[in-house]
Amino acid sequence: MEYIIQTHQLTKRFTLEPVINQVSMNIKAGEIYGFLGPNGAGKTTIMKMLLNLVKPTSGEIKIQNQSIIATSYEYLRDIGSLIEYPIFYEELTAYKNLQLHCSYMGYKDMNHIKKVLDIVGLQQSEKKKVQEFSLGMRQRLAIARAIVTKPKILILDEPINGLDPIGIKEVRELLVMLKQQYGMTILISSHIVSEIESIADTIGVLNHGELIEEIPMHSLRNKTHSTVEMVVSDTTKAKQLLEEAFNANVQIIDGTTLHIQKAYEKPSTLTKHLVLNGVDVNEVETLHQSLEEYFVNRINGGKQNA
Structure with missing residues (x-):
């Protein structure tokens, strides 16, 4: 298995207390790695x-x-990044900002600039000065700058900040395309689970500077469960x-309501069995645990049943 980014017991202290505490993470080549955690997690x-x-x-x-090491820099040619608030040459146009970026990165294909501006939805604004841009437009330009040199790796810190739902x-569609068509490895951070779960291959959950879980998305979906509620x-x-009959985990909630977990049969099968054995079933509903609920539970220190 080829890992393109690895850390081993990575630690950072600004004072006596570690801000990042022995984080060991492994990111595979060609995957989207979603870095999740509350604001201030590190x-x-x-x-x-x-x-x-x-x-x-x-x-x-x-x-x-x-x-x-501290003096390494050549490896940065293969990385596009967006970290915190993006800084541009305010008096220059979007096109000129990208042109300058390509120049100091040693990237020669200036024709690619127009294509990238089109990809991020700024094709009509390439001649507008950046100082006239809205927050959402600046964020789109920052993403364009990160991908314009066709890097092997993208590191994007909260890239959806300032964007409307369409943006x-x-x-999301752009990141999936970059992975599929260009084979880019993408590390993307967010504190919003719903914006990561639809695109990530692997999830890393960070809290208080510690990596509390690193798990493939397909395994994570298997860990979240559904509860059948019956009246x-x-x-x-x-x-x-x-x-x-089913070796199910059944809890009596009140005088009329049951919660059934780890019942691998369909709710209709459970209902039929009860009715045939003289129990009336008045209501049936499947309650799904969302990935967001799972992560909130993990960050709060709760345990999940596999």
Whole structure:
């Protein structure tokens, strides 16, 4: 398995207390890695360490099998990034800003600039000065600058900030396209689970500077569960019937309501079994645990049943 970004016990202290505490993360080549955590969890600090903007106190960083030290810089040619609030030459146009960026990155294909501006939805604004841009337009330009040189790796810190719902959808589609068509590896941070879950291949959950979970998305979906809620005429008898027949985990919520977990049969099968054995079923509903609920629980220290 090829990892393009790895950290081993990465730690950063600005005072005695670590801001980042022994984080070991592994990002596969060609995947979208979603970095999730509340504001202040340390996501930006880790991204800055990957880009050598902040030096680690201890631990190791390897990018494309190269160990990164304080003086490393050549590896940055293969990385596009958006960290915190993007800075531009305000008196210059969007096109000119990207042209300058390509020049100092040593990228020669200036014809690619117009294509990238079109991709991020700024084709009508390429001649407008950046000082006239809205927050959302600046964010689109920052994404354009990150991808214009066709880097192998994208590091994007909260890239949907300032975007409207249409813009957010377009960014999601753009990132998937960059992965599929260009094979880019993308590390994207957010504190909004719903904006990550639809595109990420792997999730890393960071809280208080510690990586509390790193898990493939397909495994994560298997860990979240559904609960079947039933309103029945006899909860005690229904509980006994379901546990004996299906080895289900059944809880009596009140005098008429059951919650059934780990029931691998369809709700219709459970209902039929109860009715055939003399229990009336008045209501049936499937309650799904969302990924957002799962992450909130993990960040708050809760345990999940697999």
